[in-house]
Amino acid sequence: MSRAIKAQLVKYSRLAHERGLTAAFGGNMSIRKGNLVFIKATGAVMDEMTGEQVAVIDMKGRQVSGVRPSSEYRLHLEIYHKRPEVTAIAHLHPPYSITASTIIDVELPIITPExxxxxxxxxxxxxxxxxxxxxxxxxxxxMCHSDAAIMENHGIVTVGRSLREAFYKAELVEESAKLWYLSRKG
Structure with missing residues (x-):
């Protein structure tokens, strides 16, 4: 089971980098299985992720594996505690979303039907x-009232019942930010 979870984290971490949703050391993803959270290790680079770079912690933040979790593990745990139905989280650093957060104060406008x-x-x-x-x-x-949020000057967080769902919600956030930004230029 843990090998399959780690493979998912590797797959979507690399895909996030490939699609320009994060760069260098930025971003992290996690999957909750029972009382355990599988999360990118501290210092790991998304496009070079391997299964050995996945840390395992419990829901109290105690390290279970020999690999230290991302410094954002508190963010993931807090969301899992508030939203028990959520089993995956994507935290990424996409450029249009971060740019929008420096201009908009409250909420990014929704543009597309999706x-x-x-x-x-x-x-x-x-x-x-x-x-x-x-x-x-x-x-x-x-996140108690939303499946996505943009953190000012930092990045985005999306949640889902699977990592696939959280990942594609992250893509929708970035698409929304990009469309909003491009619409301002006209």
Whole structure:
């Protein structure tokens, strides 16, 4: 089971980099299975991910594997605690979404029918330092009412019942940000 979960994390991490949703060391994804969370290891690069670069922690944040989790593990755990039906999270750093967060204060406009159906709304969370409990709390609270959020000057978070679902919601957030940005230029 854990090998299949790690393979999913590797696949979608590499795909996120390939599609321009993150760069360098940025971003992380996780899958919750029971009381365990499989998450990208600290320092791992998304386009070079391997199964050995997947950390395992429990729902209290205790390290189960020999690999340290991403510094954003608190964000993932807080969302899982607030949304028990969620079993996967994508946190990425796509450029249009980050750009939109520097211009819009409250919510990214929904432009496409797909974004309306699958996201409904894309709130923007005010800046908090990366990896902090404060960021984890404010994002998790926002995610109680949304499957996607943009963190000001930081990136996006999407959730799903599978990593595939969370990943494609992340693509929709970035598409929405890109369309919004391009529509401003006309």
């Amino acid at each position: 974004a309306e159906i699958y996201l409904k709304r894309i709130p923007i969370v005010p800046f908090r330092p990366a990896g902090t409990e404060e960021l984890a709390r404010i994002v998790a609270e926002t």
